Amino acid sequence: MSRTRFVFRPALIAALLGAGACSAPRPVTQPASPVLDAAAFEQLRRKNILFLSPEEQLRVYPNVERMWPTRTIQRSDRPYPLPPAPRALDDVRYSVRGTSYTLRDFIERTNVSGLLVLKDGHVVLERYANGNTSQTRWTSFSVAKSVVSLLFGAAIRDGHIKSLDEPVTRYLPALKGSAYDGVSLRHLLQMSSGVAWNENYGDPQSDVARMSEVTLTEGLDGFLRYMARLSRAAPPGTRFSYNTGETHVAGAVLRAATGQSLSDYLSARIWQPFGMESDAYWALLRERDVEHGGCCISATLRDYGRIGQFALDEGVTRDGTRVLPPRWIAESTRPAAPYTGVG
Template sequence: MRNLVKLAMLATACVSLTACEKVQKVAADAAGLPTDENVLFWTQDQRDNAFRQMELLATTRTIEAGDTIRVLKSGDAFPATLPAVEGDSAPGLSIDEYMADQRLAGLVVLQDGKIRLEEYRMDFGPDDRWTSFSVAKSLVSSLVGAAIKDGAIKSLDDPLTDYIPELTGSGYDGVTVEQLLTMTSGVRWNEDYEDKDSDVARFNTTKSKDGVDPVILYMKTLVNEAKPGTRWQYNTGETNLIGVLVAKATGKSLSEYLSEKVWQPYGMAKDAVWILNDGGKEIGGCCISATTRDFALFGQFAMNGGKIGENQVVPVGWYDKAGTKQADIGVEGRGYGYQWWTYDDGSYAAQGIFGQGIFIDPKRKLVIAGNGNWPRATPDDKKVGRDAFYRAVQAYVDSEAAPAE
């Protein structure tokens, strides 16, 4: 939810880096795209423009879709205004007003695998891609499940250093794969995006050296300040380490592995793209650009237990554990699973700054995917409004299932 990405400008088409940066700046200015590498300092108009075409600002790798597209049937459409939810102050929730308030470019609701709602705004459409920010974290954790099923990762109880030996002697000595997934490593970390000296600020500007991944270069400098497994702390760097773990264990890039395991066999409609870091590796904690419908399809894949036809992509019961509270985050009714935000009613969600999200409610066979551009990265009122929408959809689905009086 709070991931900050520092975008490196493309340099591959230029002879010298200085010349390339000048060319890219002129091109970005002409297209109305931002040239500041820090997304928090982009204007709202720049974000509206950039979030749908991040591949023009940074180097990416393609997550290839297959030849067979999963066809979604249409279910009964939701009413234009959802009825009021008991306990909420609003008299009812207009979907049009909700999208405007949340500044959503795309919104897709699947229920029992059928499209109940699909709406687009801001000159954005069903075939267009939008960036995910930290929604990518939940997709990356799913790749850990796939790697366990494939035998590339033996156990969640394995020490992380078994797979990334470069971390030996760092704060990650004694930290398990599962503790990395739940962000309970106990390693000292500062995720304050407005502090130029924070770990997340310095981490994102680390350059590759002698061919070593910049993720490893920075993370191996960190020290442990709490016993592993005893404290939860949000840490984007650790999700990037999860990406390193999966790539090392499988011998494949994250884009290739996601395409092989989910994107192609599950029938995603469009190629997606993944932003790369200075070392040419996918940023595990951020930045997959895909269509809103394909994000919803990923939610459907997770809700179905990670099974495609007769093929079980992740271990049986993976999402039952990944999508339930494994760590206490200090918020009543909420928690953190394996890179998923959890609700005590059994639902769980992937969330990214500026309003990206995939909400999954297995009990109601419900998936809600949204992509947008909030006025700020994590405004409390927008988060509250989004949760209110989730409750309104849940209540409406419940009302349909209730016996007539």
């Protein structure tokens, strides 16, 4: 089974919903995942989340708040309604090497643990598998990167950050004298700092794997020391390189700028005002430390859907309060440079 991730991008949602629909589906569940006994729990807790087997993923992803340090993202007392408007999506098809597949084929072949489709704020399709239900919190990985981008928009709107053209080192002096000299917040969010980085998840010696090990033992200070030792591969703003470490750096910038934890700021500016119905959890680097800026928010499928709806609504809550700058979503999702990447 491939690692299941929920990705919410306005363009992706619009394209999916425009593909057509017919008869009404029902939410589907499958038998529950194996229950963790104490010995299995402790064994899994000691593992690097990047290197879990498919069977281990099914045990860990719904239980992250029980296994590792997390901070709570507080739910709203006025949930954003997601009324049902069920429609089958049997006409949605895709082709691979000349063979046509349906949406059901996709769900079964990729072992999707949950799928939610929204159109105009209504639930068109909602399905669960692998023992999950509408109450299950499932750990996403890089959804956190999009959430950090939303929080940057909120921080600019709130006046905590003046401009994306400010240098990273203004907020994180620990990176002065490193390859991050001359790197702006814009470069950071576009993953175009030019700092050398290896994001190979299959390589235990890659930067992303070594960074994960460092943060477990040394927390934020150790993480910043690791990033400060990296070399430069290209001038800032000239090359895109997917880099989870830089989203961790972006998270550290947000903490310095707002004076709040990522979880608290997310609760106050988006989770509660927009109307997320359940508490969520954000994994910490280690006990009583800071959140992973690039990873590991654990939330219900419907609240992941509400994140997508928040983006589709341009960062405006139901009462008309604007949380993000007017063009933040548009600027975050359009190509802004000649190299590969968006935003």
